[in-house]
Amino acid sequence: MPTYRILDQDGNIADKSREAPAVSDEELLKMYNDMLTVSIMDLIMFDAQRQGKISFYMVSAGEEGIAVGSAAALDPRDPIYAQYRETGIFQHRGFSLADFMNQLFANKHDPGLGRNMPVHYGSSKLNIHTISSPLATQLPQASGAAYAVKQQNAQNPMDDPRIVVAYFGEGAASEGDFHAALNIAATRGCPVVFICRNNGYAISTPTLEQYRGDGIASRGIGYGIDTIRVDGNDILAVREVTARARKLALQDGGKPVLIEAMSYRVSHHSTSDDSFAYRAKVEVEDWKRRDNPITRLRKWIEAKGLWDENKEKEARSRLRKQVLEAFKAAEREKKPALSNMMGGVYSRLTEEQEAQTDAVRGIIEKYPDEYDVSEFEGGLNSLKLEEARKA
């Protein structure tokens, strides 16, 4: 299946016979700023993990364009189900640097209340569901979510209709849930756009060991799903393809669309991975130098006179400063109250959990030198039943 692109690697319109896409200067600059922010935060937080400041991190280097470009084409009310390498969506929808840092440090302002690993962001205000580690589980959920949204669209015809968007990597597409999700989305006419980030690797496994067909896109056809493959390093192409997919998803009473965005995972899989154990450093350096969604858009906006070397330097130094400020502020905050360990599993504490809350508190009171509760909001007090029940 051919790959759709608008800009070539030098930031010029690839098909000279077509016009430049209509994207406002303001939006171009926002997309560029969002990618740059994610990329600078990634560098700083990757190092922070290496220094033991946070327990884990995953960068999205090389794939910033897929997240930001697709998010730019969506309605902010469209619910999103992401995998974990889509930080640019959160950035584009308005997650602040403080929001990122609170989650990464699992402090008392972390919306996940200190329960999730770093990078498992979530926000009901921004209509992005909390990331979970099991791969591809979000895909059939997105189909069901889209079905519920379709019902709501029908019940509220005066509102702008919504779709649901699900992101996943090409490795996750080998899970049974991928198959289940696309099939049920097609048979039930669900307005959902599936966006696959095909970055060549699932941890150490290259795509040659992941599948033998024509990537992920070729599978969409088999499910009866309109499908397109796009150059994931071309943010304008990703944006345009997603905007068209969104329209298509709302046609004929609702239907799914599959987008396969081709890219390359420039980074290690995570902070727990050294990718040079399974791929040559020269291959990575080559990709970094040859093509990258950030430099490609930079060339385009420089050609339009919207950007230059000075602005680049100023933006980089400003963003770096802002990330570090948010970093330091989040690091200083207390951890969430201990009541959040047991609370929140059910809509209220069970009788068994109340007894166990008493037991935890009893143990800590009996062996006070063995536990440090001072870094947690409210200390041991939050394990008193009347407090614990509020969690």
Add this chain to the structure above:
Amino acid sequence: MPRLLSRTPTSSPALRIAGIRISSFTNNNNNKSRSYATHPPKARLNLPTDFSTTALLHHSAKSAQADPELGPALRDGSTSRLNLFQAINSALASALRSDPNVLLFGEDVAFGGVFRCSMNLASEFGDERVFNTPLSEQGIVGFAIGAAMEGAKAVAEVQFADYVYPAFDQLVNEAAKIRYRAGVNADKQGCGGLVVRMPTGVVGHGALYHSQSPEALFTHIPGLRVVIPRSPSQAKGLLLAAIKSPDPVIFMEPKILYRAAVEHVPASDYELPLSKAQVLRSGKDLTIVSYGTPLYTCLDAIAHAEKDFGCSVELIDLRTIYPWDRPTVLESVNKTGRAIVVHESMVNAGVGAEVAASIQEHCFLRLESPVQRVAGWSTHTGLMFERFNIPDVVRVYDAIKKGLEY
């Protein structure tokens, strides 16, 4: 997955020949005549349960209306005689009627379901709300979770509990954990609207894959509520409560009772509390804790034991298997000093293990005999061996005897 049994006449109304469904369903007549399940001529204990007389069912409208748990509002309302599948159908219909966000789906649900639980619902509520899914359990449950995450009340059906395992990841890693991991976003992004219904338990000839009772696998998972009703009126009240519950619920329906258990069920809506056990009869010498189908067996065994040994036995229906009603059980055993836990699924790490361990921990000084577990043996349900594998009247009777004589 093959669903051979769903096409056999005693347990299912439907036959599928070359892709064409032929309904062989006639009516909800009690079908007790199974040529392959007769009892030995001299048997005194292991006789089939007589559902038309058992004290566990309401045989008159008066009895149903007088049930204090169903609430005073139902006292003067009408009742109708329903079997278990009809009571489930009635609960689903009223849930669909009262809340436009309720959806009902699964494999073969649209034509009425292989056990008739969704009869006429697609025609009454439309195929947008009651529909078939592709044959994929992980897809059904994942889809249901997502719909619930966007505010739907998603009632998903897994055709047999034996086929829930492909959806295990979605239930354990997702449904059970979504509220917890969403933290401050839980109320807007949880999946409390989720109910996963599944026929469960032995049916006489279900063999390996139409007999299982996997509830213990779910009672190990904080975040899920696991409910098993024993009767039509209970099924209706517990299912309506499950659909309203702000937590995801696994609702397991004993399929052998779908047609066998018939009783008066109040026509109007009512809910029974989740995580609340019910003391079915009180006694002073021994407590039996059970749920679902074996309660009928226990009642028969108790009748024989009380006559033969002059004892008095308390019988408790857990109803919600997790989070379970520990105080009711512990209070009972602290009174009687002896306990037996009875369930159909395997004894190893079954529900009985949890209940027995809790009793041991909290009633130690009051115990006068070891807590016994009468449950399926640690094997699979081989086709011809079912009657030797499940807890029958003899085994419960013998356990009562052992407990009293200890």
